[in-house]
Amino acid sequence: MKFLHLVLANLGRHKRRTFLTTASVALALFLFASLRTVVTTLAATAQFGSARRLVSDNATGIVFPLPLSYANKLRAVPGVQAVSWANWFGGRYGDNKRFFAQFAVDPESYLEMYPEISVPEDQKQAFFREKSSALIGRRLVDVFGWHLGQDVTIQGTIFPGDWTFTVRGIYTPTDASINDDMLLFRHDYFEERLGRPGVAGWYVVRIDNPEHAAGIAKTIDDQFRNSSAATKTGTEQAFNASFATMWGNVSLLMGTIGFAVVFAILLVTANAMMMSARERTREVAILKTIGFTDRTLFGMVMLEAAGIALTGAAIGLGGAKLLYQATNFNAAGFLPGFDVTAETLVLGAAIALLLMLASGLVPAVRAARLPVVQALRRVE
Amino acid sequence: MPLVEIREVNKSFQRGSEKIEVFTGLTLDVDEGSFTALMGPSGSGKSTLLNLVAGLDRPTQGTVRVAGAEVSSMTPGQLAPWRARHIGFVFQQLNLLPVLTAYQNVELPLLLTRLSRKERDERIRIALALVGLEDRMLHYPRQLSGGQEQRVSIARAVVADPTLVLLDEPTGQLDARSSEDVLQLLRRLNEEFKKTIIIVTHDVHAAESARTVLHLDKGRLIERQGAAV
Amino acid sequence: MKIPLIYNARSVLQRPVSTALTALGIGLVVAVFIGMLALANGFRAALRRTGSDQNALVLRRGADSELSSGIDRATASILAASPHVATGPDGRPMVSPEVYVLIPLSRRGADTTSVANVVVRGIGEAAWKVRSNLQIVAGAPPKSGRAEVCVGTKMALRFPGTDVGQMLRFGGRDWTVVCQFTAGGSAFESEIWGENEQFMPVFRGEVFQSVSFRLRDPAAFEEAKRALESDQRLTVDVHRESQFYAEQSQVLGRILEILAFLITSIMAVVAVFGAVNTMYAAVAARGPEIAVLLTLGFHPRSVLLSFLIESALIALVGGVIGILLALPINGIVTSTTNWASFSEIAFSFRVTPGLLMAGLAFAAVMGTLGGFFPAWRAARMPVVQALR
Numbered sequence: 001m002k003f004l005h006l007v008l009a010n011l012g013r014h015k016r017r018t019f020l021t022t023a024s025v026a027l028a029l030f031l032f033a034s035l036r037t038v039v040t041t042l043a044a045t046a047q048f049g050s051a052r053r054l055v056s057d058n059a060t061g062i063v064f065p066l067p068l069s070y071a072n073k074l075r076a077v078p079g080v081q082a083v084s085w086a087n088w089f090g091g092r093y094g095d096n097k098r099f100f101a102q103f104a105v106d107p108e109s110y111l112e113m114y115p116e117i118s119v120p121e122d123q124k125q126a127f128f129r130e131k132s133s134a135l136i137g138r139r140l141v142d143v144f145g146w147h148l149g150q151d152v153t154i155q156g157t158i159f160p161g162d163w164t165f166t167v168r169g170i171y172t173p174t175d176a177s178i179n180d181d182m183l184l185f186r187h188d189y190f191e192e193r194l195g196r197p198g199v200a201g202w203y204v205v206r207i208d209n210p211e212h213a214a215g216i217a218k219t220i221d222d223q224f225r226n227s228s229a230a231t232k233t234g235t236e237q238a239f240n241a242s243f244a245t246m247w248g249n250v251s252l253l254m255g256t257i258g259f260a261v262v263f264a265i266l267l268v269t270a271n272a273m274m275m276s277a278r279e280r281t282r283e284v285a286i287l288k289t290i291g292f293t294d295r296t297l298f299g300m301v302m303l304e305a306a307g308i309a310l311t312g313a314a315i316g317l318g319g320a321k322l323l324y325q326a327t328n329f330n331a332a333g334f335l336p337g338f339d340v341t342a343e344t345l346v347l348g349a350a351i352a353l354l355l356m357l358a359s360g361l362v363p364a365v366r367a368a369r370l371p372v373v374q375a376l377r378r379v380e
Numbered sequence: 381m382p383l384v385e386i387r388e389v390n391k392s393f394q395r396g397s398e399k400i401e402v403f404t405g406l407t408l409d410v411d412e413g414s415f416t417a418l419m420g421p422s423g424s425g426k427s428t429l430l431n432l433v434a435g436l437d438r439p440t441q442g443t444v445r446v447a448g449a450e451v452s453s454m455t456p457g458q459l460a461p462w463r464a465r466h467i468g469f470v471f472q473q474l475n476l477l478p479v480l481t482a483y484q485n486v487e488l489p490l491l492l493t494r495l496s497r498k499e500r501d502e503r504i505r506i507a508l509a510l511v512g513l514e515d516r517m518l519h520y521p522r523q524l525s526g527g528q529e530q531r532v533s534i535a536r537a538v539v540a541d542p543t544l545v546l547l548d549e550p551t552g553q554l555d556a557r558s559s560e561d562v563l564q565l566l567r568r569l570n571e572e573f574k575k576t577i578i579i580v581t582h583d584v585h586a587a588e589s590a591r592t593v594l595h596l597d598k599g600r601l602i603e604r605q606g607a608a609v
Numbered sequence: 610m611k612i613p614l615i616y617n618a619r620s621v622l623q624r625p626v627s628t629a630l631t632a633l634g635i636g637l638v639v640a641v642f643i644g645m646l647a648l649a650n651g652f653r654a655a656l657r658r659t660g661s662d663q664n665a666l667v668l669r670r671g672a673d674s675e676l677s678s679g680i681d682r683a684t685a686s687i688l689a690a691s692p693h694v695a696t697g698p699d700g701r702p703m704v705s706p707e708v709y710v711l712i713p714l715s716r717r718g719a720d721t722t723s724v725a726n727v728v729v730r731g732i733g734e735a736a737w738k739v740r741s742n743l744q745i746v747a748g749a750p751p752k753s754g755r756a757e758v759c760v761g762t763k764m765a766l767r768f769p770g771t772d773v774g775q776m777l778r779f780g781g782r783d784w785t786v787v788c789q790f791t792a793g794g795s796a797f798e799s800e801i802w803g804e805n806e807q808f809m810p811v812f813r814g815e816v817f818q819s820v821s822f823r824l825r826d827p828a829a830f831e832e833a834k835r836a837l838e839s840d841q842r843l844t845v846d847v848h849r850e851s852q853f854y855a856e857q858s859q860v861l862g863r864i865l866e867i868l869a870f871l872i873t874s875i876m877a878v879v880a881v882f883g884a885v886n887t888m889y890a891a892v893a894a895r896g897p898e899i900a901v902l903l904t905l906g907f908h909p910r911s912v913l914l915s916f917l918i919e920s921a922l923i924a925l926v927g928g929v930i931g932i933l934l935a936l937p938i939n940g941i942v943t944s945t946t947n948w949a950s951f952s953e954i955a956f957s958f959r960v961t962p963g964l965l966m967a968g969l970a971f972a973a974v975m976g977t978l979g980g981f982f983p984a985w986r987a988a989r990m991p992v993v994q995a996l997r
Contacts (some may be wrong), residue, residue: 017889020882031875060780060812061712061726063676063951090677099860099948160671160844230781242713245723246953248945253648257641261876264637268883271630275890436904436992456909464906471904474897479619489905491611536905 007303014276018308021272025312025355026319028265029348033320035254035261036344041335042251046244048177049236051210053113054217057202057239059230065199066229073223079207079216084109085200087190091154091163098143098332102154102183103201104190113204116175117184123148123169131189134165138172139181139330152183159194176337177240180330204236262351270359273305277363284367298368305360313352317345382409383544383576384433389442389452391428391599402428403599406442410578410592415570417590418580424596426580430546433578434467435459447543464492468537472549475533476521482508482532483517489540507535511565527558534565538575545569547579551586563589611911612902617919624891631887632927634880635975638873639931639968644938645869646967647958649862652945655956656858658795660850661741663827665693667820667837670844674857674950675709680817684843688820693833695823697738702822705739707731708808709818711952712779712801717769725953726946727764729779730797731805731817739823742793748773751787751804759788761798763955767944777801780811796854799944799955821850857949877975880927884979888920892987900992909988916984917977924976928969935968936960 011018056074058064065087074083089102107128111117119127119135127133140146146167153164165185173180191198207216217233224231284297321340323329329338386408392401402425410416410433418426431437432444435451444452447466454462463469468489476485486507490500508514511531521529530550537545547566551559567589569575579590587593595603621628660666667688672678685706688694694702708731713724737743737750751757758777765771770778770786777784784803792798809815824830834847892899902912944955 017886020886024879024882027875028879031872035872061710063711063726064812092673155671157671157673158677160669242724246725246946248943257645257872260637260641261879264634264876264879264883267630267634267637268879268886271627271634271883272886275627275886279890431993434904460903460906460908462906463904467904467906469904471897471901475901477616477898477901479616479623480613484613484615488902488907491613492906 004303007300007307010276010280010300010304011307017272017276021269022308022312022315024268025265025309025352026316028261029313029316029352030320031261031316032258032351033317033340033344033348034324035258036347037320037324037338037340038335039251039254040341040344041338042244042247044337045177045335046241047237048240049238050206051213051235051237052206052208053236054205054207054213054220054233055202055236055239056205056220056231056233059221059232062202064229065201066203066231068198068200070200070203070224070231074203074205074220077205077216077219077223079209079212079219080205081208082109082113082206083203084113084205085187085203086110087187087199087201088158089154089156089163089185089190090158091156093144093152093154100137100140100143100181100183100333101179102185104187105184106187107184110184110204113206114178116173116178117171118174119169119171126168127186130166130168131186131192132165133168134183134185135169135171136167136184137180137182138170139328139333140183141170143181154183159190161193163193179333179336181333203231266355266358269305269308269355270362272308273301273359273363276304277301277366280367281370284370288370294368297370298364301364301367302356302360305356305364309352309356309359313349317348321345381412383412383414383447384410384578385443385445386429386432387443387445389432389439389444391425391432391437391439401599403439406599406601408594408601410576412576413570413574414592415566415577415590416579416592416594417587418578418594418596419582419584419587420596422582423598425599426596427548429596430548430578430580433544434469434546435463436469461492464489464540466543468540468542468545470530470533470537470545470547470550472552475536476529478521481518481520482513482524482535485521485532486536486539489536493540503539507539508532510538510569511535512561525558527554527561530554530558530562531565534562534569538569538573543576545575545577547577549581550579551581551583559583559586611907612915614918617915617922620891620895621919621923627887627890628923628926631880631883632923632930634883635924635927635972636930636934638876638880638975639928639972640934641876642869642873642971643931643935643960643964643968644958645865645872646964647935647938647960648943649865649869650961650964651943651956651959652865652947652954653855653858653862654959655794655798655954656796656854656862656947657851658742658793659797660852660854662849662851663823664739664741664850665822665824665830665833666848666850666853667822667845668818668848670838670846672846675707675819676711676950676952678709678818679813680706680820680845682815682817684845685817685820687840687842688822688837688845691822691833691837693822693825693829693836695825697735697823701735703735703739704820704822705733705736706805706817706820707733707736708805708812708816710808710812714768714777714779716767725768725944726951727768728796728800728950728952729758729808729812730800730802731808732802733805736802736821739821740792740797742795743790743797744792745788745790748786748788751802751807753804753806755804756782756784756807757787758784758801758803759790760786760802761800762789762791763798763942763944764800765789766942767955780808782811794957796947796954796956799953857947860949861945861947873971877971881975881979884920884924884976885983887923888916888980888983889986891919892916892983892990895987896990896994899987899990903990903992913984913988916987917980920980920984921973921976924972924979925969927976928972931968931972932965 058066071083084106087104089104091102127135148167150167151164153162156163213235220233221231324338330336389403389406391403392399420426432439439452443450486504508517511534513531551562563586566577570577581587592606668678669680689702689704694704697703710729711726712729714727716723716725751759760771773786775786830849837847938958939960941958942955944953947954
């Protein structure tokens, strides 16, 4: 476009205004991308879970335990390949400003159940060997500065007292669905400390074929329906999905704010474009006198609007994507795998385009339609 | 004692990479009660000279004294109240604030004094009557003709009874009839009310109303006509 | 103010579209500000109202929520006999031992994966008098020995099967809903209440989760706390009820507030940039007017102030727009899971006059910030340049 330098000159004439408007677009789209990513991340966590794992918890409620004797019975169910269990510990560490999950697990079966929890072999063996040992997620090393061999003391809330574990392994999740900030310790140590027979918070079973999931779940629940503790079994995905809904109507909240944000930048950009347009009447007239066509002038104004909108979008959307990736942001564990999706980027770009049209159209049409004589007569 | 003393004034300013010298070593006096016209071709520095007298601009070198005060060395903070008290200024155009009525425009200088509302009202009416526009008090500038606007501007310039009235091309945008009205007004201000007036103009006819005419060319005083009374 | 305000007011009206757009932008920021803080406010208020200054709440030592606590009957008896417990008009101690569990229930109209953990609280007769702000608005309290429950009105709104006469199923049993109650908007309104003795065999056996009692002398709370916590027969923590529940709202309340500030800060920058643009354009367009004012002898400071006030004025209009946009939100009920107690709590958005004032102040700050540099430029404009 050989008139590009004219467009750039126009943008450069009011550098401050161009900068402020572009920065506004960038900030607003950054915010939009961030808000939308909260929604997409929560939706993604609802998809977490292996198709070959089922979770059984107490039908009365997740806060109620299941007897350990169920383990053998579960193993005997046709289609079940492996069984493990875990207990929510719910302790506090230090000033409790940074929450992280702690579970008492059956070491061998749990790690076998979750190959996504990747631990170096020697550390794994140490965990199997030492009763009061613990595995920690890689992120806890960053957050608390813990290291191998360190003693960590947790204050129990459900199970009172000070519980001290020695860090013998640091795990790295190989899948986003596994939190990278858990602390896993041994069930036998848990039982021993409690001084009473152990229980399971919930069971995880691996099945032979995902297509059998519904059938196997039903078999399990039927088996325990009339026992002391009835079970409710479902796919791991359903189990995770139910946690995602606990936040309530987050998507509505984020959506409303997102809308307000987009609307606000629309106002700012449109305002800026209009101001430029008003000041440029004389110039447009002169260009037309020289021989520039109406269409060219229309294009030049639209290009100016596009320049601002698209530059702002690139900075804002790109900035969001890069920032969250580079800082490995996960909202202190509440939003694991926080990453701006391609869909969000496309949506953001679409908003930028909309912005360009909405803010540029009226001034562009005006410039195209401006009668030369009238413009030259105006005292500016 | 002259009212205005300009001594060895140099004034230059930058236009891009060029340095433009407007005056070099300019020296002149303006007496109290005089009606002086500054004439000269464009670029001769006459408007700049007016601005220096009003303290709106500062010489690169030299001094400007007005009514005993060394205006050229006062700070903007000091110049503001000084100007409010001593100077009435009329530009060629765009003198009036478009969103205020004629009455409110004329009132502006009085807001800088301690006069009560009643006292202000009195003076505004007198000023507007002086310029013959009392009946247009509540009109907005866009409802007035060019000549009427200028006359309201003059009313504003004199309402606070300043020491000096300065006008930059007051008739530049006006037709012959309106120009005559304005010039007649100025003559009356000078003869009847003894106001010291300096106007900048390139209009020979306007200069005829003055009693002293100073010709400037390329920043130098080249001629002086008329009696210094 | 030397330069008449009417000059600013009328000048603003001269550029209606620009002013409107700027004001609207600021209005949106104020609306989001008020809305989000009203959300945090509502949440905190609901929890604050749950506890009373006159009551003490006893949990097992180290427990951080009612859920993780366990108090046996013996402990409950010892507490009931304590001299720190107030006596009711019927001569009985005003003490309420309670069972506290969470059950999964599907919300109204949502698919079955949308489960909420609802609080089921076991109570005795004393609970209705000891706990605060309670009022039965439909039906009658559960009769002893029957599988009957009472539900809070907010809970009734959001879950099916909760009208008086209907049946709820949980814990492997069917329960008849015999009444609905309000609790001054507090967390209790999101709960299901029933008789302790009915719940114990179904859930956790012969153990309470908490004991709540009216202090004989609310001012002597510290003394009561010390006495009970040092009692060798007990292993308990004693909390002032109001403080305990307020603390339960800390984490989520803080998160909501931080989110509010983060989001509105970014939006505010956008709105301020918009104001800056508008004001710069205004100053540029009004160069000749500024020249006139300075020439007349108005101090540059007065010019600065004048434009600052103009900007703040536009912003205040925006603030009022924001308030009007946000007001309708007041009282809307929403729900979330309070992570501190893992339980579902429904609460209303709460817009307070303080919040509205804060919104206006915020608007004024945005306007002043946005107008500052343009106003500065106006004041420092050399008259000669302003005339061009």
